[in-house]
Amino acid sequence: MKNYLKNLVELNDTKKSKRFAYFIQFLIIFSVVTFSIETLPDLKPQTKVILNAIEAFCVIVFTFEYLARIYVADNKLKFIFSFFGIIDFLAILPFYLSFGIDLRSLRLLRMFRLFRLFKLVRYNKAMRHFANAMKLAKEQIILFMIITIMLIYFAAVGIYYFENEAQPEHFSSVFSSLWWSIVTLTTVGYGDVYPITVGGRIFTFFILLIGLGVVAIPTGIISSSLTKAVEPNEEKK
Missing domain, CATH: 1.20.120.350 (Voltage-gated potassium channels. Chain C)
Structure with missing residues (x-):
């Protein structure tokens, strides 16, 4: 049995x-x-x-x-x-x-x-390959997440100093600025909170450039690990 x-x-x-x-x-x-x-x-x-x-x-x-x-x-x-x-x-x-x-x-x-x-x-075979890829990329993903959290906090602090006086209702503290930081770094950009000062807009431009990298880097890490996870199975065939 x-x-x-x-x-x-x-x-x-x-x-x-x-x-x-x-x-x-x-x-x-x-x-x-x-x-x-x-x-x-x-x-x-x-x-x-x-x-x-x-x-x-x-x-x-x-x-x-x-x-x-x-x-x-x-x-x-x-x-x-x-x-x-x-x-x-x-x-x-x-x-x-x-x-x-x-x-x-x-x-x-x-x-x-x-x-x-x-x-x-x-x-599911494809899902197992993806799970193996995530295991291979675990350390890189953890490091990337730590760096991303640091960037989110840095962006929140920066926009707070640029926009606090101009928009105290939206950027009253670093904590309230975190929402703008998250949606900007992830390139979502809902538009509900945005900078109106010259310094804030210039700062946002550089944060947006960094945000493009934030989106692209994990894609490269996972795709590379996925290739490594699939190759051993292909060699066995």
Whole structure:
């Protein structure tokens, strides 16, 4: 039984394991769609009953999969605290926590059902390549995030000194200037807060140039890591 379950849930090249994988993928998408339908206003009581039944069925299957993976794992604790182990647990947790409890006070728990989407990474080859690429680029991404946070703070301080006197309602402090800094460095530029002084506009010009690099750098890091993640698999073929 243990070998049968191991072959079924751990994605070997058997027809049964592939069918099981496709079935789980279908349930993941289906459960997320039903989650979205539940947010529609004025649902009929019959519709809610059907949606609850679908949710219960999906959770039963996901629970079986989670327990089966623990059962067949060589190192059970390692699996439980692994990335996929935690995702599998979070995918079923909201159902059991909210069972018999008024969800109006626990609506945030329902959002954890979206963690089921992360389960797709296990079953999708392209997503696994992307996950491996993120692991390879982890140190560069962390360094980039630290530098980006420093730039956001620097931009907030700079625009505060340029615009505080001219627009005290928008740039009353460094903290209130952080919103402008974020939308400018990310090149979103909503236009709800913008500089009106000459110094502030010149400063914004240079921040926008830096923002173009902020957008481009992670793209290069991830694409390079993705190439490295895919190449070993191509060589094996």
